[in-house]
Amino acid sequence: MRKILVVGAGQSGLQLALGLQSKGYEVTLMSNRTADEIRSGRVMSTQCMFHTALQHERDLGLNFWESQAPRIEGLGVSVAGPTGEQPGTTPRVIDWVGKLDGYAQSVDxxxxxxxxxxxxxxxxxxxxxxGAAVSDLDYFSRTYDLVLVSAGKGELVSMFGRDASRSPYAEPQRALAVSYVHGLGPRPEHPEFDAVRCNLVPGVGELFIMPTVTLSGRADILFWEGIPGGPLDAFKGIKDPAEHLALTLELMEKFVPWEYARATKVELTDAGGTLAGRYAPTVRNPIGRLPSGGLVLGVADVVVANDPITGQGSNSASKCAASYLDSIVERGDEPFDESWMQTTFDRYWETAQHVTKWTNAMLGAPPEHVLNLIGAAGDLQPIADRFANGFNDPSDFENFFYDPTLTGAYIAEVGESQGPAGERVP
Structure with missing residues (x-):
């Protein structure tokens, strides 16, 4: 029986460890916290997993909370106009919701x-x-057939060098602030179904709202992404959760009053329900070399860390774990050598590259053809639906998002197939 060590107990590390365990491998999982410490600690992320990533969990029988988590059936985009003089007067210049082909879900x-x-x-x-150090892995690498590093922070990440050719940003592009809340009202535009809402405030940042299930049941995540140095970059140094939420709501009232209107009665889910920070999106070389010469393979955001602006973190972690699991099983009894490690990462990169390209594009100021596309989605439902489903399969953006000619042709094609009132022409 082959022995495998997984270091890090997040989405990718645990999914991979449980998957390998189900395939008969002898698996050791190393975590810096116990289950009780994780459960009673601070929230670790935002997360919204779309159909493909959820299916990877179902395939392993790990979808324990599927009946409890809200079914997210849509993804909506709102774009703010110029900020109003008085609180609550900022208009929406774009507002639509696309329907997902398969529902998404979020579990704290x-x-x-x-x-x-x-x-x-x-x-x-x-x-x-x-809490593993490089010296620990140096020792363990001699006793395991394969060491997988899925702990995306701290000393271990330093083993994986930055790939400058795939990492256009050296500094964080957003300041992040998260609040988990109870008491958020429905969006009046679609009270009959749940949707992730993406609110874009040009030149300022973004507010994302997503339904989730947490320790105390149904909740919603309020997630600000602020351009560094701007008005949303205001959470650094705030330690008090109540102050964090108050600032979140104050900024909502000013920049996205349509969302603030349904948040006037919210309260934090728990004392650990807030989070703030920032990091630079980075792609790293997938193979870490230990002082003794042993090799370890990086997993998920250890080697491909994207800004959460496109909501891909947990999705990418799930897809990476599934890809690596297939590569390990297919290897049989052959050695997990350097060549295999590189090939295993390259196989995952075929999917991950689309996430990285799309996410980095969304961090910049949108070009005119993208603004036209987002605007057209408000009048043409097929465009809204396709954009929404791109969150499940970002590779589709290659077909209609990046190239102005392709975008223009796509908008025209959809427009011709719809009637004046947005109804399909027979």
Missing amino acids: QRVKMAGWMETFAQRGGQLVIH
């Missing part, structure tokens, strides 16, 4: 990671609670 990672970790141990996996 404190719930999921704690539950998955306990499942791994119950199924006979060896769980080691220890």
Whole structure:
């Protein structure tokens, strides 16, 4: 039986550990926190997983919270006009919602990671609670057939050098601020179904709102992404959760009053329901070399870390874990050598490259043809639906998003197929 060490107990590390365990590998999982510490700690992320990523969980029988989490059936975009003089007067110049072909869901990672970790141990996996250092991996690499590093922060990441050719940004492009809340009202435009709402404030940043399930049941995530140095870059140094939420709501009232209108009665889900920070989106070389010469393979955001502006983090982690699992199983008894490690990453990169390209594009000022596309989606429902489903399959953006000629042709094609009132022409 081949022995594999997985370092890091996030979406990718746990999904991979549980997947390998189900395939008969002898798996050790190393985490710097216990399940109880994760469950009682601070929120770790925003997350909204779309159909393909959710299916990877279903395939492994790990969709434990599917019946509890809200079914997210749409993805909406609103664009703010010039900020009004008085609070609550900023207009919307664009507002639409696209329907997803398969529903999305969000589960607070404190719930999921704690539950998955306990499942791994119950199924006979060896769980080691220890914050691993490079020296630890140097020792373990001699006793395991393969060491996978899925801990995306700290000393271990330094083993994986930055790939400058795939990392256009050296500095963070957004300041991030998250609040998990109860008491948010529905969007009046579609009270009958849940949707992720993407609110774009040109030159300022973005507010994302997504339904989720947390420790205390149904909730919603309020997530500001602020351009550094701008008015949304205001959360640094705020430690008090109540102050964090108050500032979140104050900024909503000023920049996205249509969302503030349904947030006047919200309260934090718990004392750990806020998070703030920033990081530079980075692609790294996938193979880490230990002082002894041993090799380790980086997983998910250790090697491909994108800004959360496109909501791809947990999706990419799930897709990476699924891809790596296939590569490991297909390897059979052959050695997990450097060549195999590079090939395994390259296989994942075939998917990940589309996420990185799209995310980096969304971090910049949108060009005219993209603005035209987003505007057209308000009049042409097929465009809104296709844009929404791009969150599940970002490779489709190659066909209609980046190239002005392709974008223009696509808008014209859809326009010709629709009647004056947006109804399809027979």
